[in-house]
Amino acid sequence: MKSPLAALFVREFAIARRIGGGGSMGVVFLLVLVTIVPFAIGPDLNLLRRIGPAILWIAALLAMLLGLDRLFQADFEDGSLDQLQLGATPLEFVVFVKCLAHWATTALPLVVAAPLFGVLMAQEAASMLGIGVSLLVGTPALTFIGAVGAAATVSLRRGGLLMALLVLPLCVPALIFGVSAATAASGGTIPFATPLAILAALTLASGALCPFAAAALLRRLGE
Amino acid sequence: MLRFANPSFVLRFAARAIPIFGALAALLLAVGLYLVFFVAPADYQQGETVRIMYIHVPAAWLGMFAYMVMASAALGTLVWRHPVADAAQKSAAPLGAMFTFVCLVTGSLWGKPMWGTYWVWDARLTSMLVLLLIYLALIALWNTIEEPQRAAKAAAVMTLVGLVNIPIIKFSVDWWNTLHQPASVFKTSGPAIYGSMLWPLLIMAVGATFLFLALHLMSIRNEILRRRLDRLTRLAASANDMPRTARFEAAQ
Numbered sequence: 001m002k003s004p005l006a007a008l009f010v011r012e013f014a015i016a017r018r019i020g021g022g023g024s025m026g027v028v029f030l031l032v033l034v035t036i037v038p039f040a041i042g043p044d045l046n047l048l049r050r051i052g053p054a055i056l057w058i059a060a061l062l063a064m065l066l067g068l069d070r071l072f073q074a075d076f077e078d079g080s081l082d083q084l085q086l087g088a089t090p091l092e093f094v095v096f097v098k099c100l101a102h103w104a105t106t107a108l109p110l111v112v113a114a115p116l117f118g119v120l121m122a123q124e125a126a127s128m129l130g131i132g133v134s135l136l137v138g139t140p141a142l143t144f145i146g147a148v149g150a151a152a153t154v155s156l157r158r159g160g161l162l163m164a165l166l167v168l169p170l171c172v173p174a175l176i177f178g179v180s181a182a183t184a185a186s187g188g189t190i191p192f193a194t195p196l197a198i199l200a201a202l203t204l205a206s207g208a209l210c211p212f213a214a215a216a217l218l219r220r221l222g223e
Numbered sequence: 224m225l226r227f228a229n230p231s232f233v234l235r236f237a238a239r240a241i242p243i244f245g246a247l248a249a250l251l252l253a254v255g256l257y258l259v260f261f262v263a264p265a266d267y268q269q270g271e272t273v274r275i276m277y278i279h280v281p282a283a284w285l286g287m288f289a290y291m292v293m294a295s296a297a298l299g300t301l302v303w304r305h306p307v308a309d310a311a312q313k314s315a316a317p318l319g320a321m322f323t324f325v326c327l328v329t330g331s332l333w334g335k336p337m338w339g340t341y342w343v344w345d346a347r348l349t350s351m352l353v354l355l356l357i358y359l360a361l362i363a364l365w366n367t368i369e370e371p372q373r374a375a376k377a378a379a380v381m382t383l384v385g386l387v388n389i390p391i392i393k394f395s396v397d398w399w400n401t402l403h404q405p406a407s408v409f410k411t412s413g414p415a416i417y418g419s420m421l422w423p424l425l426i427m428a429v430g431a432t433f434l435f436l437a438l439h440l441m442s443i444r445n446e447i448l449r450r451r452l453d454r455l456t457r458l459a460a461s462a463n464d465m466p467r468t469a470r471f472e473a474a475q
Contacts, residue, residue, distance in 0.1 A: 148384055152364065152377040162367050165360040166381055169353045169388075213380050216301070220376040 004089045005097045012101030015074075023109040026063040030110055033059040034117045045122040052121030053131050053182035056114045060107075060135055061171060064142050067106050068167070069160040071098065071150040072218060081154075081218065091215040095151075099143050099211070107139040123186070130185020130192060137196060138178040141203040144210035145170050151217035174202050228305045230447045237444045244437035251430030258423035266420075275333040277424055281431040282326035286354060287389055289319030289435060293361075294386050297379035306450070307443070309375035312382065313365055314442035318435060320358035327351060347403040350392040357385040371450065 002010070016023070037055050038048060048055075075081040084094050115123075115132035123131065149167035153159030181195035226232045259277040266273035293315035299308030330348065331341045342348065361378055368374035 148380070152381055153367075155373065156367060159367070162360075162363055165356075165363050169356040169360065170384065172349075172353055210384075213384050217377060217380045220301075220380075221373055 004087065005093055008084075008089075008094060008097050009101050012098055013105060016101065016105035023105050026066060026106050027109050027113045029063045029066060030056075030059045030113060031117060033062065034120050038120075049122040049124075049127075052118060052123045053127065053134075053186075054179045055121060056118060056131055057135070057138075057175060057179045057182060060110045060114055060139065061142060061168075061175060063110055064107055064139065064146065065160075065164050065167065067102070068143075068146040068150050069153065069163050071102055071147060072154045072214075073150070073159075076154045076218075085219065091218060092211045095147060095211040095214045095218070096207070099140075099147050099207075102147075103140055103143040107135075107143060111135045111139060127182070127186035131182045133185070134178045134181040134196060134199060137203060138174050138181075138199045141174045141199070141206045142171055144203075144206040145174070147214040148210050148217065151214040151221070154218065155221050174199065174206075177202065228303065228307055230307055230451075233307050234444060234447060237440045241437050241440050241444075244433045244440065248430050248433035248437055251426055251433060255423055255427035255430050258426065263420055263423045269337060272333055272336055273420075275329050277427045279326055279329040279333060280424060281428040282322045282329060283351070284428055285431050285435050286319055286323035286326050286351070287392060288432070289315050289322060289439075290354065290358075290382075290386070290389055292439070293319060293382050297382040300375050300379040301383075307447070309371060310443045310446035310450075311439070312375060312378060314439055314446055316358055316361045316365065316378075318438055318442065320355060320362065322431075322435070323351060323355045323358060327355065345403050347392060350388060354388055354392060357388060361385075 034055065041047065041051075072081060075084065085091055087094075111132060114135055115128040118128040118131055146163075146167050148170075149163040152166060153163045156162065177195045177199040180190065181192060181199055184190050184192045184195060227236075255277065259274050263274070263277070265271050293312050296308045296311035296315065299305050300312060327348075330351075334343070335341050361381060364378050364381060365374050368377060
């Protein structure tokens with residue numbers, strides 16, 4: 001007998017895998033963004049080495065926004081969300097598990113792919129590792145914050161742009177400390193662990209608080 | 224306080240308060256501007272540009288004050304579900320955005336001669352810009368969700384989530400040692416501004432607060448009237464749809 005939350009995770013994972021697109025499309029989007037940047041700023045390897053971590057972080061952030069508006073929308077449209085609300089499991093936990101599943105299907109491929117794309121940005125091994133670790137620690141915060149925006153725009157048919165407007169200003173702290181951790185990995189004055197610890201704190205705090213905000217929105221907007 | 228949940232009471236209150244607040248704002252801003260331009264001394268370092276501060280600082284305070292008003296109204300929407308709280312929330316967003324914008328523009332105009340640049344990515348400037356972005360996103364949210372109750376609830380939660388930015392703005396100058404000068408008026412050791420500059424600043428700030436209150440009340444009144452008009456239009460439209468006999472019965 002599976003616990004309801006485990007069952008929900010398996011369901012979300014299966015849906016994401018069967019619909020397809022989500023994870024692999026995000027990785028392709030990341031690759032496209034990384035490819036067009038040198039066209040815009042020129043193929044200067046020294047410059048690319050310096051701004052590479054920032055470019056990869058911004059690209060990962062934008063790639064994560066792509067699928068986020070569907071986080072609750074499909075369930076809202078077909079009524080599954082009402083079923084989930086009626087269940088005995090608190091909606092906050094449901095939101096948390098949906099975020100975890102969404103992160104595992106969309107962000108985890110980005111976390112794996114982004115350091116590899118660092119090659120195109122002339123990154124060294126230490127820096128690639130730093131990008132990977134900082135994304136691994138930081139992307140859950142983006143998913144949790146994004147869940148609030150996704151819940152706020154759940155009833156809108158074309159809420160994607162509005163969601164980006166709502167979510168991006170709130171992602172600024174995670175972006176700042178994520179990029180500063182990623183750049184600190186390849187040397188510099190600040191040690192790698194300091195921004196990474198703050199980034200981890202942001203992830204833990206948003207994981208603890210954002211499901212409540214998102215669940216409150218889903219309950220009130222579903223009325 | 225509970226009386227403010229009644230839209231009719233709010234309309235009556237607004238009718239009496241708006242002229243008073245408006246007159247106070249006009250008087251205080253006129254006196255304040257006179258003091259700023261003719262009485263307050265030029266700064267020994269900044270010269271005449273210091274006069275920009277008398278607009279810049281009140282605008283910054285009110286940009287944040289409007290957010291606090293909006294957040295309190297958001298709490299009213301979520302906890303008590305007051306329709307007036309919805310209107311107060313909706314009305315505060317464009318006003319807050321305006322004051323924040325004025326703060327950013329005046330700061331930037333002051334920055335060019337003083338810092339040598341219109342913009343630096345300093346902690347306080349950046350967090351103020353994020354505040355403007357949050358205001359704009361909330362306005363977009365209000366404009367996108369058609370049903371007012373739904374929009375109010377969505378905006379309320381987003382407002383409370385965005386509230387984390389306010390302490391960041393307030394303390395950014397203390398936490399990070401940046402280009403923007405630290406707080407000089409509200410300090411535990413008393414204001415670090417000389418009286419001849421402090422008084423015009425406080426008068427301008429109180430005047431700007433009354434301006435905000437008057438504009439906010441006017442906007443709330445418009446929102447209440449707009450909703451009433453909307454409801455009456457709908458009622459009239461549905462009355463026209465009724466068959467003639469039903470309309471006759473309804474009229475009886």
